[in-house]
Amino acid sequence: MLTIVNRQLLLETIQNLTRAVATKATIPVLEGIYIEAKEGKLKLIAYNLELGMTKEIEATVKEEGTIVINAKMLSEMVRRLSGVNVTLSSDDKLLCKIESDKTVFELMGMNPNDFPELPEVDESYGVTIPSDVLKDMVRQTIFSIAQPEYGKPIYTGLLFDIKDRKLTVVGVDGSRLAVRKEKIDYDGNISFIVAGRAIGEVVKIVKDNEKTVTINVGKRHFGVTVDGYTIISRIMEGEFINYEKIVNNSYSTVVTANAKDIASIIERISLVINDQLRTPVRCFMARNEFIFSCVTPLGKAIDSCECEIDGNEIEIGFNSKFLVEALKATECEEVKLNFNGPLSPMLILPTKGDSFVYIVMPMMLRSDER
Numbered sequence: 001m002l003t004i005v006n007r008q009l010l011l012e013t014i015q016n017l018t019r020a021v022a023t024k025a026t027i028p029v030l031e032g033i034y035i036e037a038k039e040g041k042l043k044l045i046a047y048n049l050e051l052g053m054t055k056e057i058e059a060t061v062k063e064e065g066t067i068v069i070n071a072k073m074l075s076e077m078v079r080r081l082s083g084v085n086v087t088l089s090s091d092d093k094l095l096c097k098i099e100s101d102k103t104v105f106e107l108m109g110m111n112p113n114d115f116p117e118l119p120e121v122d123e124s125y126g127v128t129i130p131s132d133v134l135k136d137m138v139r140q141t142i143f144s145i146a147q148p149e150y151g152k153p154i155y156t157g158l159l160f161d162i163k164d165r166k167l168t169v170v171g172v173d174g175s176r177l178a179v180r181k182e183k184i185d186y187d188g189n190i191s192f193i194v195a196g197r198a199i200g201e202v203v204k205i206v207k208d209n210e211k212t213v214t215i216n217v218g219k220r221h222f223g224v225t226v227d228g229y230t231i232i233s234r235i236m237e238g239e240f241i242n243y244e245k246i247v248n249n250s251y252s253t254v255v256t257a258n259a260k261d262i263a264s265i266i267e268r269i270s271l272v273i274n275d276q277l278r279t280p281v282r283c284f285m286a287r288n289e290f291i292f293s294c295v296t297p298l299g300k301a302i303d304s305c306e307c308e309i310d311g312n313e314i315e316i317g318f319n320s321k322f323l324v325e326a327l328k329a330t331e332c333e334e335v336k337l338n339f340n341g342p343l344s345p346m347l348i349l350p351t352k353g354d355s356f357v358y359i360v361m362p363m364m365l366r367s368d369e370r
Helices: 006-020 070-080 131-139 196-205 259-272 322-330
Strands: 002-006 031-039 043-047 051-058 060-063 065-070 085-090 093-102 103-108 125-130 157-163 166-172 176-183 191-197 212-217 223-228 229-234 253-258 282-287 287-294 299-306 308-311 316-320 334-339 346-350 356-360
Touching: 002 006, 002 051, 002 287, 002 322, 006 031, 006 043, 006 051, 006 070, 006 085, 006 196, 031 060, 031 070, 065 070, 070 093, 070 103, 125 131, 131 166, 131 176, 131 196, 157 196, 176 322, 191 196, 191 229, 196 223, 196 229, 253 259, 253 299, 259 282, 259 287, 259 299, 316 322, 316 346, 322 346, 322 356
Parallel strands: none
Antiparallel strands: 002 060, 002 085, 031 043, 031 065, 043 051, 051 229, 085 093, 093 103, 125 212, 157 166, 157 191, 166 176, 176 356, 212 223, 223 229, 253 308, 253 334, 282 287, 282 316, 287 299, 334 346, 346 356
């Protein structure tokens, strides 16, 4: 293989593809990027067996060929070069050369025949979503998915549920749930679960000038083409929570308050909480006042803000991180907080419409935490 390519274009492509490169893999080739030089194009592929990414860029191909190069080494070498163009070459013994101006790097490549084949999205349904809508919906739900080491594996993904020309995106981890809804131009009904990491990487690549993003959904995989990148990942299988049955329409206490004010207060009083102390924030609502307090071995904090209360007084405790993330995700001035007692979940809703629902489970309060 012998090819010449623009250094900046190559570097940008490599850095994006590293999102799909395996780290500390038992199969070394998964830590590399597959490179194919052919017919005036340089095709680069990264695939960690869960997430795959590929892109073709313009290049001057003097000798066609394929090679796999360690992604971390390749990225660092190309980044530190100073020339406008980079010459990539490899021989039959898999020795690679990376050259620019007077700089020459040599390193051993890996056999391209050992690189796994990227899956294809078969019998796909194409769902086109405005890019800003997709980015907002993922950002406002992905924080609530389960981490791989906790909970059910299916909850490490986001549910995409489309029906009646409305897209609903849902994330849940057992202690909280996030639901975002938006109208879209799609007539069919389709529901699928995608890995949170995969769809998170998709929205990171979407540029501001992209108007729409099309998600192609097959039986086992989904694919997205964004800015010349093709991103492929598997559809997750399993039983997801029935989010529609969770939302109760009857509440004993409804509080209307400023979401940003509450989030700021909780962040302030949480300074007396550290990672080792799972102390809840105590919330007391009465007489149109929202009082927050927290007592830990590190200290004590109390703060309050005005609110509108309809119903019974209530005292309830929450994980401060979960509550702040949900409030910030609303991106609203005012929200409604619905309660059914100190042991029932709290719902965060918009004051008008149904564009989002955030549910946070309460934490037990002890008398010695006053």
